[in-house]
Structures are given as structure tokens and as C-alpha cells.
Amino acid sequence: MSSRLFVFLVPLVVIAIFWFMARAEKGKHHDPTHKGFFERNGTALGIVFIALVAFWTLFLVTLPYLYMVVESFHPKLPPAQRGGPTDVLTIAQYKSFFINPVDNEINTTHIWAFVFSIITSVLVTAVNFAICYPLAYYMAQAGTAQKVRLIMLALIVPYWVNEILRAFSLRLLLASKGLINQALMGLGITSTPIDFLSINVGLYVGLSYAYLLVMIFPLYNAIESLDKNQIEAARDLGAPWWKIHRDVVIPYAKPGIASGCTMVFMLAAGSLAAPQFLGGPSTLWFTSIVYDFFFQAFNWPRGAAYAFILLTACIAFVLLMLRMFKVSLGETIK
Amino acid sequence: MSAGVELDHITVRFGQFTAVDDATLDIRGGEFFSFLGPSGCGKTTILRTVSGFLDPSQGKVRIGGQDMAGIGPNKRPTALIFQNLALFPLMTVADNITYGLRVRGVSKEERRKRAGELLDLIALPGQGDKLVSELSGGQKQRVAIARALAVQPKVLLLDEPLSALDLKLRQHMRNELRAIQQQVGITFIYITHDQGEALTMSDRIAVMSDGVIQQVADGKTVYDHPDTPFVASFVGENNPFAGKVVSADGEHAAIETAHGVLRGRNDRKLKAGDRAILFVRPESFRLGAGASDATIVSETLSSAFEGNATHVFLKGSTKKDITVTVARHGSHRIPAQGEAAAIHFDPSMGVVLPEGKMARE
Numbered sequence: 112m113s114s115r116l117f118v119f120l121v122p123l124v125v126i127a128i129f130w131f132m133a134r135a136e137k138g139k140h141h142d143p144t145h146k147g148f149f150e151r152n153g154t155a156l157g158i159v160f161i162a163l164v165a166f167w168t169l170f171l172v173t174l175p176y177l178y179m180v181v182e183s184f185h186p187k188l189p190p191a192q193r194g195g196p197t198d199v200l201t202i203a204q205y206k207s208f209f210i211n212p213v214d215n216e217i218n219t220t221h222i223w224a225f226v227f228s229i230i231t232s233v234l235v236t237a238v239n240f241a242i243c244y245p246l247a248y249y250m251a252q253a254g255t256a257q258k259v260r261l262i263m264l265a266l267i268v269p270y271w272v273n274e275i276l277r278a279f280s281l282r283l284l285l286a287s288k289g290l291i292n293q294a295l296m297g298l299g300i301t302s303t304p305i306d307f308l309s310i311n312v313g314l315y316v317g318l319s320y321a322y323l324l325v326m327i328f329p330l331y332n333a334i335e336s337l338d339k340n341q342i343e344a345a346r347d348l349g350a351p352w353w354k355i356h357r358d359v360v361i362p363y364a365k366p367g368i369a370s371g372c373t374m375v376f377m378l379a380a381g382s383l384a385a386p387q388f389l390g391g392p393s394t395l396w397f398t399s400i401v402y403d404f405f406f407q408a409f410n411w412p413r414g415a416a417y418a419f420i421l422l423t424a425c426i427a428f429v430l431l432m433l434r435m436f437k438v439s440l441g442e443t444i445k
Numbered sequence: 446m447s448a449g450v451e452l453d454h455i456t457v458r459f460g461q462f463t464a465v466d467d468a469t470l471d472i473r474g475g476e477f478f479s480f481l482g483p484s485g486c487g488k489t490t491i492l493r494t495v496s497g498f499l500d501p502s503q504g505k506v507r508i509g510g511q512d513m514a515g516i517g518p519n520k521r522p523t524a525l526i527f528q529n530l531a532l533f534p535l536m537t538v539a540d541n542i543t544y545g546l547r548v549r550g551v552s553k554e555e556r557r558k559r560a561g562e563l564l565d566l567i568a569l570p571g572q573g574d575k576l577v578s579e580l581s582g583g584q585k586q587r588v589a590i591a592r593a594l595a596v597q598p599k600v601l602l603l604d605e606p607l608s609a610l611d612l613k614l615r616q617h618m619r620n621e622l623r624a625i626q627q628q629v630g631i632t633f634i635y636i637t638h639d640q641g642e643a644l645t646m647s648d649r650i651a652v653m654s655d656g657v658i659q660q661v662a663d664g665k666t667v668y669d670h671p672d673t674p675f676v677a678s679f680v681g682e683n684n685p686f687a688g689k690v691v692s693a694d695g696e697h698a699a700i701e702t703a704h705g706v707l708r709g710r711n712d713r714k715l716k717a718g719d720r721a722i723l724f725v726r727p728e729s730f731r732l733g734a735g736a737s738d739a740t741i742v743s744e745t746l747s748s749a750f751e752g753n754a755t756h757v758f759l760k761g762s763t764k765k766d767i768t769v770t771v772a773r774h775g776s777h778r779i780p781a782q783g784e785a786a787a788i789h790f791d792p793s794m795g796v797v798l799p800e801g802k803m804a805r806e
């Protein structure tokens with residue numbers, strides 16, 4: 112229990128250090144006109160402000176994650192043994208991702224699920240970008256105000272439908288006797304129904320659709336602020352349309368593209384509902400494994416360790432991509 | 446190499462609004478041609494029609510004798526300099542200048558060579574690696590010119606490119622633009638609402654109002670022999686005196702105005718009984734009485750000393766005062782406020798035009 116207790120002290124220690132640093136700084140450069148925080152806001156209000164911000168950042172943001180970090184470095188124990196002599200710090204949970212503790216073989220199932228999730232998320236991000244870029248460009252530069260409003264509405268309204276309903280109607284559409292298969296067979300394109308769901312078409316479509324807006328709005332925002340004259344200037348200088356996009360629009364919209372792609376990738380890799388409802392029967396999505404550790408096996412330490420593996424890998428991947436495309440992290444949140 | 450531009454009965458409509466109404470015009474190859482008019486007169490619309498960003502509702506644009514219908518802006522032998530320049534902010538100066546060559550597949554070495562030449566032309570040698578944001582307003586201006594010239598257009602279109610510069614720089618750039626035009630020898634079509642720019646730089650000027658070309662002539666003709674009341678009142682200062690023609694011959698016409706019968710040149714061959722406006726420029730007036738049909742007597746409202754000249758304002762018959770510009774040299778006594786003053790003019794310096802719309806003050 113001691114290490115678990117210790118982690119709750121970390122934020123307090125950090126705050127205390129910062130407070131002393133601020134005090135030392137203030138002592139060095141004494142400014143008589145400076146009014147302190149409590150002087151400006153009054154004691155009662157000041158305390159309320161600090162308490163609210165502290166509650167939010169400590170209890171709702173920092174501590175749960177810190178607790179999960181600590182948990183992931185512990186063995187799974189029955190409640191009676193927690194804090195006992197067997198409750199030691201260990202990297203066994205992280206190791207179990209690579210080497211299955213049951214048979215000491217390489218944990219191919221989980222590693223494959225992990226790789227599959229990452230690759231699928233990359234694909235979904237690419238597909239989303241391919242769909243959203245032309246649309247965002249049209250909305251931001253080409254379309255009339257009225258048409259843009261209409262498109263916005265058509266984009267947003269479907270999101271009022273809840274995720275479960277959306278996912279299962281998609282299943283209905285893609286099922287062996289679903290509308291699409293019947294249409295394909297009716298047109299004579301295929302004689303036997305295609306099992307879209309088991310080859311994960313449903314998963315790709317569902318994931319892409321789920322995060323469409325997350326992609327389109329950063330793109331739209333970025334392209335919208337581009338001066339139309341820049342596009343016309345490139346055209347006037349002889350550039351065909353695709354070179355205008357390659358040389359003028361995309362470089363300009365790069366922060367927006369990075370922001371949209373980062374968010375879609377992160378959300379897709381961490382998504383739970385769409386893969387569970389729409390994935391094929393043999394498809395193992397990484398977050399589903401994490402979910403099962405928490406709620407089926409009640410193995411919180413291992414679940415936490417897996418979740419952090421996913422988080423670290425995603426962050427590393429995104430940073431690598433940003434570096435590759437020469438976008439700074441600050442630009443993506445503009 | 447340069448090419449002439451023909452506008453053949455061009456009409457451009459936006460819904461109900463007619464931006465350009467039946468413009469016919471022949472711009473000669475190698476000419477510095479300006480479209481002059483107030484904002485909203487349709488001059489930018491003409492420019493966009495020539496560059497290909499806009500299709501005329503009726504009529505044809507021909508460049509070098511070739512019909513441009515169906516040819517996009519990226520395929521026309523024109524280059525446009527935008528009002529806000531529209532330089533590419535993420536590219537270096539050299540990349541900006543050679544962008545047109547890059548999209549044409551010109552090799553890197555060739556591009557570097559051309560960039561060097563053009564940077565020399567615009568007097569920015571060795572500055573190719575800078576970012577556009579590191580340049581001053583005048584330098585950006587020159588980079589925009591170089592970028593347009595790099596693609597070796599036959600016609601260069603300029604959309605009020607000097608309007609963002611401060612006064613001193615603007616006057617300097619006028620000379621520079623004219624010099625560049627003479628050096629490269631291609632057709633320049635220049636859009637401006639600034640008559641000073643149009644008069645100093647252009648070989649010929651088309652004055653436009655409400656989508657209609659009012660007059661096409663060289664600067665001196667536009668100033669001295671305006672065709673319409675709009676041209677007379679828009680280009681330079683002018684004093685209008687409205688009335689009815691009482692007598693006219695081939696050379697002069699006399700019109701009955703609120704200040705009596707006055708005489709001026711009858712360029713437009715008006716006949717007795719026509720409604721007309723006599724225009725006399727402030728610098729054409731002289732203090733003191735002259736011939737009875739060229740003299741106005743009115744109350745002095747105020748005067749303004751301006752160094753090289755003094756402006757005297759007399760009470761007019763309309764809201765507008767009569768402005769008289771008195772040159773500094775000469776022993777004139779400036780009439781005092783409230784004093785009745787006589788002024789006269791040489792009838793060959795006044796012009797009688799048929800009644801019509803004037804420029805807004």
C-alpha cells in the first residue's frame with residue numbers, strides 16, 4: 112500500500128515545490144504595486160477558486176491516471192493480500208504483453224491485436240483524410256455560403272443518432288442478406304453474398320464514419336483562412352489543380368491536417384464500441400483486450416499496463432509522424 | 446514578346462447586376478494601358494475576364510488575335526499581379542519567383558539561373574533565400590512583379606498593386622514600373638482608382654464608370670479634352686456650370702448658366718437648346734474681369750494657401766463652391782472673405798459637354 116499512498120503525495124509535493132519557487136522569485140524582485148492573488152480576489156473567493164481548480168486538476172485529471180500508472184506496476188492480488196508482503200513493484204504486467212506468463216511463449220495474440228489496431232487506425236485515418244480533404248476544401252473555398260450550411264447540417268445531424276443504433280444499422284446494411292449484398296447480387300456483380308462483416312469492412316466503415324467530424328473541422332478551419340488569391344495566383348502562374356493543392360493548399364493547411372489526423376488516429380486506436388459491434392468474429396481489437404482485463408478477468412494491473420502500452424505507442428507514433436512531416440506539436444492545437 | 450488585347454463587345458453580368466456593359470477596346474501590343482475609375486466601376490471585372498478567372502456573359506477576349514474562350518487562366522499568356530500581391534508565404538523569395546517555371550517542369554538549375562536574373566532586374570540581388578515575410582512592402586511588390594514576369598507572359602495584368610504602399614514608395618514604384626515595362630517591352634494592363642498613377646505611367650487610359658467605358662485616350666487628352674461629364678469631373682479638379690446652350694458654332698458654344706452666359710469649346714458639337722455643362726479647371730481661371738461671356742462674379746467664401754498655389758473658393762450656384770487656383774508667381778491680390786470677386790477664363794480652356802452623370806465628390 113505504501114507505493115500507492117506515495118503516488119498521491121507526488122502532486123502535493125510538486126505543488127509545494129512550485130509554491131516555494133514562486134515565493135523565492137517574489138522575494139528577489141520585490142514589486143510594491145503587485146497585488147497578491149487573495150488581495151485581488153478576496154480571501155473567500157480566492158479559496159473557492161483555488162479549491163475548484165485544485166479539485167479539477169488533482170482529483171479528476173491527475174490522480175486517476177497516476178493511480179493507474181502505479182496499479183500497472185503491481186501484481187494482481189485478491190483484496191486481502193493488497194498491501195501485504197506479496198504486493199511488490201513489478202514490471203510483470205508489461206512483460207506479459209510480450210511473453211505470455213501462462214506458457215512463456217511470445218504473446219502473438221496480443222501483439223497481433225496491437226499491430227492490427229494500429230495499422231487499422233492508420234488506414235482509417237488515411238481514408239478519413241481522403242474523404243474529408245475534398246469536402247473541407249469545397250466548404251472552405253469553393254462552395255456558396257448556402258451550400259456550405261447545408262453540408263454542415265448533413266454532416267452534423269447524423270451524429271444525433273446514438274452510436275449503438277448507428278453501428279447496428281450499419282451491420283444491417285452490410286449483412287449477408289443486407290441491402291448492399293442484395294443490390295450487388297441483383298445487379299449480377301456477385302453470385303454469392305460477400306461477408307463484409309467478417310472481412311472487417313464494417314469495422315473500417317464504422318470507424319471512419321465515427322470520426323469524420325473530428326477530421327473535417329480542423330481541415331475546414333485551416334483551409335478556410337487561406338487567401339483565395341493564393342490559389343488564383345498559383346493557377347494564374349500555370350499550375351494545374353493538383354499542383355495548386357500540392358504546393359499551396361496542403362502546405363498551408365498542414366497544421367490542420369496534422370491536428371485532424373492525430374485526433375482521428377488516437378480516437379480510432381482507443382475506440383471500443385465500433386470494433387466490438389462491427390468487427391468480424393475473429394477480429395481482436397486491442398482495446399477490447401484491455402476492456403476484458405478490467406471487466407472480465409478483474410485484472411486491473413494488467414489492463415492498466417496494456418492501456419499504457421497503447422497510449423505510449425500512439426504518442427510515439429504521432430510524434431514520429433509530426434517530425435516526419437515537419438509540423439510542431441504546438442501548431443496542431445492552434 | 447508582347448501581344449495586343451482585344452475586348453470585343455464584352456458584357457459581364459452577375460445575376461441582375463451588369464458589372465461591365467458592352468466594352469469594346471483594342472489594347473496594342475507593348476502598350477502601358479490603364480483602366481481608371483472609382484471602386485465598383487467594373488475595372489477589376491475586366492481584368493479578371495482578360496486573365497481568365499471570369500467568363501464574359503457576352504463578347505470575346507482576344508489576346509494576340511487568338512480567341513480566349515474556353516482557355517483557363519493557367520493556359521493564357523497573361524500573368525496577374527494581385528492587389529494584395531498573394532505571394533506564397535511558405536516559400537522563399539526565389540521559390541516564389543520561379544513557381545511558374547516549376548509547375549512547367551523547368552529544371553532546378555535553370556530555375557536558379559532565372560531567379561538570379563529576375564532578382565537582378567528587380568534590384569534584389571542575392572536575396573532569393575529570404576522568406577517573403579522578411580521583406581519590406583516595396584520589396585514584396587518587386588518580388589510579385591518578378592514572379593509574374595518569370596513565366597514570360599505576353600500581357601502583364603496589374604490590379605492596383607501599389608495601393609498597399611505608402612505615398613513616397615508609391616511614387617517611386619510608379620517610375621520603377623514604367624522602367625520595367627520599357628525594359629521587358631510587354632503589354633501592361635494596369636487597374637487603378639488613382640488618377641495620378643494612371644496619368645503618369647500610361648500610354649493610354651480607359652476611364653470607366655458604372656461598367657461603361659467613358660473614354661479611351663492618352664492622359665493629356667483625357668485631362669484636356671474629356672468626352673463626358675464623368676471624365677471631366679473624375680480626372681482632376683473641375684468646376685461644372687450647368688445650363689442650356691444658347692448659341693453654338695463648330696468651335697464654341699455659349700450656355701446660359703446661373704452665372705450668366707458663358708462660352709467654352711464645343712468639342713461634342715452641341716446645338717442650341719441642348720442641356721449642357723461647361724467645365725472650367727481651377728487653374729484655368731484668372732483673377733479679374735475679362736470678356737463678358739467668360740467672366741464670373743461671386744462672393745469669396747475662403748482661401749487656402751498651399752505653398753506653390755493658393756486656392757480661392759467662391760460661392761457657386763449649387764452646393765459645390767467654385768475653386769480658383771492662383772499660381773504663386775504674379776502679383777495677385779487674393780480677395781478677402783466676403784468680398785465680391787471677378788474671375789475670368791479663356792473660352793478655349795473651358796469645355797461644353799452634354800448633360801450627364803458626374804463623378805461623386
